[in-house]
Ligand SMILES: *[C@@H]1O[C@H](CO)[C@@H](O)[C@H](O)[C@H]1NC(C)=O
Ligand SMILES: *[C@@H]1O[C@H](CO)[C@@H](O)[C@H](O)[C@H]1NC(C)=O
Ligand SMILES: *[C@@H]1O[C@H](CO)[C@@H](O)[C@H](O)[C@H]1NC(C)=O
């Protein structure tokens with residue numbers, strides 16, 4: 001794959017956003033679960049990314065103190081870069097640093113925005129913190145998330161900083177790859193070591209601002225999932241089976257015994 005990753009990345013704008021929505025109103029609601037609208041949070045990230053990609057060619061951290069309309073205690077780490085679809089097609093984007101064991105993504109060549117856009121802001125988000133992934137993204141039944149959920153999103157630049165400009169990225173060649181970083185400590189949980197063979201990549205669908213696990217597939221490596229394009233992705237490990245119940249159902253007893261039991 002001829003991806004001139006470092007030169008491409010240095011010629012693109014790359015930034016990091018650290019949002020720490022700290023909404024006291026939401027906390028004051030007591031024990032009731034706070035419903036956070038994921039799409040609303042991502043709209044804030046999108047708008048910040050658009051502003052920063054407009055004015056900055058450096059990696060910058062942006063503390064976001066305002067609580068958006070979707071209140072909640074949500075911690076999002078995001079990075080974004082602006083790329084022409086022609087170079088997306090020709091070169092892809094490599095925004096991983098596997099050596100450092102950090103999360104990131106690789107968009108291979110032969111990826112097109114859908115619907116088509118000449119330039120896109122590619123945004124990579126991680127829902128970090130115990131109140132983010134766990135609260136917003138439920139693992140499939142019997143599984144627990146092993147790492148912060150990651151979202152790969154793309155937005156048409158040409159419409160300006162205007163809502164409703166999300167586009168998909170469709171990989172026509174090699175799949176897109178999402179790196180979750182070092183998972184060995186993330187999933188240890190004091191019980192079992194992380195086992196990528198047994199773990200599952202989880203695809204979440206987000207509708208009306210709420211996420212739902214819709215599919216799982218095998219991991220591509222100890223740290224990465226291959227995916228078809230933009231979306232929300234997680235890694236889940238199977239929960240320990242519950243301990244045997246104190247009164248396990250005994251094998252079906254002979255009829256005579258059962259009659260005695262129920263007599
Ligand atoms: C969530 O936020 C998005 C974008 O701001 C909005 O379009 C949608 O209506 C919201 N959903 C709910 C259930 O509030
Ligand atoms: C992307 O970066 C990673 C880590 O530096 C490297 O291992 C990989 O070969 C790169 N992929 C491409 C397509 O350049
Ligand atoms: C998560 O939210 C609860 C209250 O909703 C708060 O007490 C706790 O400190 C939060 N945890 C983190 C890591 O922010």
Ligand SMILES: *[C@@H]1O[C@H](CO)[C@@H](O)[C@H](O)[C@H]1NC(C)=O
Pocket residue numbers: 144189191237238239240
């Ligand atoms: C990890 O521990 C927490 C609380 O101790 C528990 O809720 C969760 O299910 C555990 N996860 C796994 C994968 O065992």
Ligand SMILES: *[C@@H]1O[C@H](CO)[C@@H](O)[C@H](O)[C@H]1NC(C)=O
Pocket residue numbers: 159160162163164
């Ligand atoms: C903003 O988006 C709306 C809905 O897609 C569209 O009608 C409007 O023309 C856009 N405005 C600009 C300045 O692009």
Ligand SMILES: *[C@@H]1O[C@H](CO)[C@@H](O)[C@H](O)[C@H]1NC(C)=O
Pocket residue numbers: 195196197198
């Ligand atoms: C990892 O999981 C696979 C599939 O469940 C299993 O065959 C393998 O023995 C496990 N490896 C370890 C080191 O537990």
